[in-house]
Amino acid sequence: xxxxxxxxxxxxxxxxxxGHEIKWRLVTNHQNLMFMLSAGMIMPPSGFGKKYYQDTxxxxxxxxxxxxxxxxxxxxxxxxxxxxxxxxxxxELDLSRVSGGVKVLRSGGWEDAQFPDEVYGNEDLILVPxxxxxxxxxxxxxxxxxxxxxxxxxxxxxxxxxxxxxKTKAVASPFKKAKSGSWPPPIDEVEERHVxxxxxxxxxxxxxxxxxxSKRNDAAITLAREFFQKTPGDEIxxxxxxxxxxxxxxxSSDMSSEQHGASSILFRNLAExxxxxxxxxxxxxxxxxxxxxxxxxxxxxxxxxxQAGERLIxxxxxxxxxxxxxxxxxxxxxxKPLPRSLIIFFMNDNSLxxxxxxxxxxxxxxxxxxxxxxxxxxxxxxxxxxxxxxxxLNRVVPDYMAxxxxxxxxxxxxxxxxxxxxxxxxxxxxxxxxxxxxNNAALYIARACKWDCIKTCIKLGKGDYQLLIDGSGASxxxxxxxxxxxxxxxxxxxxxxxxxxxxxxxKVEIEARKxxxx
Amino acid sequence: MxxxxxxxxGIQDLSKEQESxxxxxxxxxxxxxxxxxxxxxxxxxxxAKALADEEFDYRFLVFNHLLLQSSRRLFGNELRSQQWxxxxxxxFKEGFRRDLPRISSANSSQWSPFDWEEIVKLCESYDAxxxxxxxxxxxxDEGQDMPPPFYEALVLLGFENIFLVADQNQQIEDGENxxxxxxxxxxxxDADDTIELTENYRxxxxxxxxxxxxxxxxxASPPPKLPDPPPYEVKKPILxxxxxxxxxxxxxxxxxxxxxxxxxxxGILCPNNKVREKFYGALVSQNKTAGHSPVMLTTxxxxxxxxxxxxxxxxxxxxxxxxxxxxxxxxFLADIDQFRCDAQNLERTKKLFYVMIAxxxxxxxxxRQQSDEMTVDAIIPKDSTVLEIK
Numbered sequence: 001x002x003x004x005x006x007x008x009x010x011x012x013x014x015x016x017x018x019g020h021e022i023k024w025r026l027v028t029n030h031q032n033l034m035f036m037l038s039a040g041m042i043m044p045p046s047g048f049g050k051k052y053y054q055d056t057x058x059x060x061x062x063x064x065x066x067x068x069x070x071x072x073x074x075x076x077x078x079x080x081x082x083x084x085x086x087x088x089x090x091x092e093l094d095l096s097r098v099s100g101g102v103k104v105l106r107s108g109g110w111e112d113a114q115f116p117d118e119v120y121g122n123e124d125l126i127l128v129p130x131x132x133x134x135x136x137x138x139x140x141x142x143x144x145x146x147x148x149x150x151x152x153x154x155x156x157x158x159x160x161x162x163x164x165x166x167k168t169k170a171v172a173s174p175f176k177k178a179k180s181g182s183w184p185p186p187i188d189e190v191e192e193r194h195v196x197x198x199x200x201x202x203x204x205x206x207x208x209x210x211x212x213x214s215k216r217n218d219a220a221i222t223l224a225r226e227f228f229q230k231t232p233g234d235e236i237x238x239x240x241x242x243x244x245x246x247x248x249x250x251x252s253s254d255m256s257s258e259q260h261g262a263s264s265i266l267f268r269n270l271a272e273x274x275x276x277x278x279x280x281x282x283x284x285x286x287x288x289x290x291x292x293x294x295x296x297x298x299x300x301x302x303x304x305x306x307q308a309g310e311r312l313i314x315x316x317x318x319x320x321x322x323x324x325x326x327x328x329x330x331x332x333x334x335x336k337p338l339p340r341s342l343i344i345f346f347m348n349d350n351s352l353x354x355x356x357x358x359x360x361x362x363x364x365x366x367x368x369x370x371x372x373x374x375x376x377x378x379x380x381x382x383x384x385x386x387x388x389x390x391x392x393l394n395r396v397v398p399d400y401m402a403x404x405x406x407x408x409x410x411x412x413x414x415x416x417x418x419x420x421x422x423x424x425x426x427x428x429x430x431x432x433x434x435x436x437x438x439n440n441a442a443l444y445i446a447r448a449c450k451w452d453c454i455k456t457c458i459k460l461g462k463g464d465y466q467l468l469i470d471g472s473g474a475s476x477x478x479x480x481x482x483x484x485x486x487x488x489x490x491x492x493x494x495x496x497x498x499x500x501x502x503x504x505x506x507k508v509e510i511e512a513r514k515x516x517x518x
Numbered sequence: 519m520x521x522x523x524x525x526x527x528g529i530q531d532l533s534k535e536q537e538s539x540x541x542x543x544x545x546x547x548x549x550x551x552x553x554x555x556x557x558x559x560x561x562x563x564x565x566a567k568a569l570a571d572e573e574f575d576y577r578f579l580v581f582n583h584l585l586l587q588s589s590r591r592l593f594g595n596e597l598r599s600q601q602w603x604x605x606x607x608x609x610f611k612e613g614f615r616r617d618l619p620r621i622s623s624a625n626s627s628q629w630s631p632f633d634w635e636e637i638v639k640l641c642e643s644y645d646a647x648x649x650x651x652x653x654x655x656x657x658x659d660e661g662q663d664m665p666p667p668f669y670e671a672l673v674l675l676g677f678e679n680i681f682l683v684a685d686q687n688q689q690i691e692d693g694e695n696x697x698x699x700x701x702x703x704x705x706x707x708d709a710d711d712t713i714e715l716t717e718n719y720r721x722x723x724x725x726x727x728x729x730x731x732x733x734x735x736x737x738a739s740p741p742p743k744l745p746d747p748p749p750y751e752v753k754k755p756i757l758x759x760x761x762x763x764x765x766x767x768x769x770x771x772x773x774x775x776x777x778x779x780x781x782x783x784x785g786i787l788c789p790n791n792k793v794r795e796k797f798y799g800a801l802v803s804q805n806k807t808a809g810h811s812p813v814m815l816t817t818x819x820x821x822x823x824x825x826x827x828x829x830x831x832x833x834x835x836x837x838x839x840x841x842x843x844x845x846x847x848x849x850f851l852a853d854i855d856q857f858r859c860d861a862q863n864l865e866r867t868k869k870l871f872y873v874m875i876a877x878x879x880x881x882x883x884x885x886r887q888q889s890d891e892m893t894v895d896a897i898i899p900k901d902s903t904v905l906e907i908k
Contacts, residue, residue: 031537038529051534083534085541153571157540157564159526283723284748292750320753322883322908323774324767326810347778349880356520356781381530 019116020096024066024126025174027075028055029086030151033140034161039381040204040398041131041405042091047197053086055079059184062193063103063127066093071174074183087147088175094138095128097416103127103190110189125185129413130195133402135395139167143175160385162394196408200401202275203227203250204380207400207422209351209371211391214424216499219364220371221427228400228421240365242337246271246372250404263338267369269293274376286377287320287346294342312339319346331361341369351378351387391422425509426498428516441515442489446497448508453493459484520780520831524592527560531719539713540564542681544574544655547705550683551698552715553742554729554876558683559843561715562659563593565681569655570596576655579605581663584818584826584836585843589659591828598654602664603632606671613649613675614640634667638674646676655679660843661701662686665694669704680705687734687741688842688873718742720845722880724904728755731899732872734865747903755875755882757898758908768885769800772833775848776813781831785846787838787874789856791819797852798835838870841877849878855886859893868897 026042031053036042044061045052052058056065056075067075071090080086095116102115105125113119119126140163142148148170155163207227213220223243226236230251236244241261245268247253270293277289284292291313298309315330325333330343344367348354351374357367380388380401388394396419406413425445429438446454459482466477504512532540539561542548552558562578569576578599580586590597610618619636623629653676658664661684672680682705686697696704702712718726726744733741760768776784788794798817805812814832818824818840826834834846851874859867875882884905886892899905 035529049530051530051532051537053534083538083541153568156571157526157567158529158532160528160530283745284750285722285753287752288748288750291752292748295750317752319778320881321756322758322771323778324771326774326777349779353779353781382528384525 018121019119022068022095022119022121024068024093024095025071025090026056026064026066026093027071027079027088027090028057029053029079029082030089030142030147030154031083031086032057032079033089033091034151034155034158034163037134037137037162037166038158038160039201040134040394041197041200041402042093042134042136043131043197044193044195046195047131053079053082056183060127060187060190060192062130062195063190064130064132066095066126066128068121068123068126069174071178072181072183073178074181076175076178078183087142087150089140089142089147089151090174091140092138093132093136095136098128098132098136098414099416100129100411100413102129105185108186110187124181127190129193129406129409129411131197131200131402131405133398133415134166135399137166139169141174142168142170143172145170160381160388162385162388165394193411194409196405198275198279198379199250199408200405201379201381202271202278202376203404204397204401205351205378205383206246206250206372206375207397208380208383208387208393209355209375210368211393211422211424212355212387213364213368213371215426217364217367219368221424221430223368223372224424224427225421240368242267242341243365243369243372245269246376249275252408263336266293266297267338269297270373271376274373278377278379286373287316289377290342290345290373291316308339312342316342316346319343327357327359328361331359337363337366337369340366341373344370345373348374351375352384391424393422395419396422425504425512425516428513429498430495437516437518439488441512442494443487444515445504445508445512446489446494448511449497449504451489451494451497453490453497454487455490456485456487458482459486522781522783522829522831524829532557533717533719535713535715535717536561536719539715540568542713544569544572545679547678547680547707548682549661549698549701549705549707549712550681550715551685551712552683553685553718554688554872555718555720555726555879556715556742557719558685558715559589559659562657562681562683563589563597565657566593566597566599569657570598574655575652576657577605578657578659581660581842582840583823584840585660587826588828588844602658602668606632606668609675610637613644634665634671638667638670641671641674644674644676646674649676653677653679656681658682658684660684660688662688662695662697663842664696666696666700666704669696669701673704673706687869688876716743718744720879721876722753722878723747724751724754725875725878725880725882727904728882728899729872729875731901731904732868732875732897734868734872751903753881754906755884755904756906756908757884757886759886759888761888765800766804769797769804770808772801772850773805773808773810773813776831776833777810779831779847782847782880783828783831784833784848784850785841785844785877786833786835786850786852787841787877788835788852789838789854791837793853793856794819794835794837801833801835838874841874844877845879846877847879848881848883849874851875851882851884853887854884854894854898855889855892857894859896864897867894871897 032055035048039047042064045058056079059065076088080088099115102113104111104113104119104123106123148168155161207224210220210224210227214224222235226232227247232244232247242263245264249268249271270290273289273293274286277284294313298306301309318324327347331340334340334343344357354370354374399418403415403418429442460478461483463478468475468477536557539550550558550561566576566578576598578597579602580589580599583601586599586601589599607618619633620630621633656677661682684701702709730741786797801815805815814830816826817835818826819837857867
């Protein structure tokens with residue numbers, strides 16, 4: 001893993017050099033492009049599973065080949081050679097935040113160079129270590145209006161291709177002016193790089209679910225914050241020791257049985273198995289994977305612990321086979337956090353179903369445990385678009401995923417400062433309850449959502465008041481001016497509405513966030 | 519109960535072989551062959567969406583009314599779908615200004631089969647070239663269930679753009695089906711032109727393995743490829759044998775399953791009306807007295823006209839014959855001891871089980887009443903890695 005700090009550092013913006021001024025272009029086809037937009041990262045062929053169509057990314061796996069403005073015709077042809085319906089395109093990248101070691105092709109030979117200072121624009125091609133977050137994509141260019149329109153329509157056939165979030169255009173000239181050059185160029189001198197993609201994808205899944213849960217769950221607010229930083233704070237260590245196991249998995253922290261409880265270590269093993277299974281054939285279901293870990297870990301147990309383990313395994317099996325108990329019945333029989341998290345996880349087949357679960361018996365902490373397992377199993381790419389889009393996660397999480405990948409892969413590539421971590425409206429609103437901004441935002445939400453929690457205070461001067469009630473309503477007669485009319489929300493009622501299952505309309509949420517953040 | 523979730527596939531969900539089907543031109547005749555769970559119907563629905571996006575006129579033809587309802591619920595009511603026979607009757611009437619020839623039935627209240635010989639003869643004399651009306655693009659789901667003369671008639675009537683998905687191993691009704699060869703001949707395709715989908719994407723692997731145990735082995739429609747079973751497999755298909763006094767607890771567990779997963783649709787497939795009524799009646803009765811929020815229960819038998827809520831979770835009790843092409847999260851094969859499995863109909867019953875099991879995406883439970891005589895045992899797999907006996 002990387003020698004530098006993760007997330008916390010990297011705040012220094014790199015001074016623009018020659019490499020930063022060049023329009024760097026990745027030549028690909030529309031299918032691979034859509035896949036990468038969905039995955040959140042420009043990545044090597046291994047990230048596509050079985051659905052990689054030959055393009056320039058296979059030149060040296062682990063490196064992203066970028067042309068300095070002028071494309072190669074042979075690279076364009078190669079990128080659409082596998083299937084007749086593939087459309088050529090390129091993604092223009094903004095590398096002004098990027099720095100570090102790259103490979104450059106000059107006069108037919110490869111050299112090591114530091115980006116941006118040792119890159120001058122006279123290169124035929126450069127190789128940048130994978131992955132790059134899709135936030136670097138400045139625009140996507142197609143060779144014709146017909147190809148652009150084809151891709152626009154094709155993206156709508158999938159639930160998770162956010163093409164509309166990117167600037168796309170049709171410009172024929174870069175394709176017409178493409179120069180000759182034999183693809184692939186000689187690459188013997190460049191070695192493949194192993195790139196860790198599954199853990200970052202799992203990270204994206206976990207923080208997405210925790211962020212979503214943090215709309216209604218205090219434990220999730222804390223955990224979402226902790227998972228975005230490498231070193232866990234005291235709160236997670238004290239309050240959520242079991243879930244520390246999942247945190248340690250992302251940040252490769254050592255876990256010893258003396259320092260960490262058995263449940264924390266088992267939770268890490270469960271989480272790790274879910275992630276590693278996705279790296280393989282991916283044909284073993286998450287529940288089978290978990291059952292394998294539980295059965296194996298139960299072999300070494302004795303006495304009451306073994307009996308409890310057997311009882312849990314039997315109950316989990318029944319949940320998925322032919323249940324004879326409801327969720328509430330099962331929770332009554334299991335009181336420890338790990339079994340309860342596993343029961344919630346086994347009751348549901350995907351993250352959306354999990355988020356639907358509602359039971360007075362479930363503690364926030366246990367719910368987060370199930371959500372973390374679900375996030376590990378599904379990852380960022382399988383998260384439903386509705387979840388990825390909430391809290392602006394899709395604009396932020398891929399950057400964290402790419403940083404994590406470089407750190408885990410030991411790369412020295414700098415991707416520039418990270419965006420602020422996403423925060424739920426609930427977190428923003430609960431930070432400073434007395435703040436006038438918070439009051440205004442809460443009032444705006446309550447009015448827009450028609451929540452019955454608004455209270456108004458009318459301050460009056462000294463004097464005699466007369467209350468008149470007639471057929472048209474009531475009025476208060478007083479001498480002089482009203483000093484102030486202040487509306488606000490009843491905090492308790494407001495938070496109860498906020499914690500409820502119903503979503504705040506997106507427009508209202510955006511406006512409320514503006515009010516809080518400005 | 520809650521609404522079921524339907525959404526377009528993620529980009530990672532469609533394989534390269536499925537993408538090659540999506541890439542086929544709108545024009546021309548295309549035959550897609552594949553076993554259960556290979557995504558044939560998804561391909562057909564995506565084709566309908568693509569045609570609709572381009573504002574082409576199309577018809578999505580399905581085998582029966584339940585499948586018609588299910589497809590509309592999956593796609594949305596804007597799907598221009600019709601039951602194939604209803605559609606063909608109207609097309610014929612419009613073209614020939616007369617009723618469709620039928621073979622008279624002894625009982626006037628019964629359905630009179632189409633007289634295909636006469637229909638094809640009439641279609642041969644039809645001057646399609648001089649009929650200026652534009653023919654819609656046709657998408658045909660479960661195309662193996664329509665007879666060969668139907669396709670002959672379509673071509674003679676001038677329908678040039680046909681997208682047909684089929685699996686000849688999924689035939690329930692004898693006599694009126696089309697083989698792969700029949701379909702290729704009717705559409706004028708070489709065997710190389712037919713696209714085979716080979717991987718199972720829909721069913722849980724344990725379900726696909728159980729279905730394989732009932733595969734009757736026609737190489738024209740190869741079964742989907744399956745990986746080896748994993749070392750631990752918790753959701754394995756179950757064969758549950760119950761004594762009469764255990765029937766009520768079985769129904770109770772079905773209801774608990776529905777309560778635990780309110781967005782899931784459970785299908786109970788019954789060998790006959792008697793079994794269907796037994797299960798539906800017991801579910802209704804216990805649903806009222808169970809002390810939980812009621813589970814959505816529905817039933818359908820041949821001739822029923824009511825809409826079935828395929829877009830909501832709950833329990834749906836139907837007969838085996840109606841299950842073609844449908845999709846449930848969990849499938850119960852109710853009272854399988856009622857299926858006859860002597861030498862004459864062994865093959866047919868295996869095909870029936872193949873189709874029923876493949877309706878499930880996540881889980882299959884076979885139920886049988888304890889009895890001395892169980893001819894169905896002849897076809898039940900004995901391998902405990904394929905079917906767990908409880």
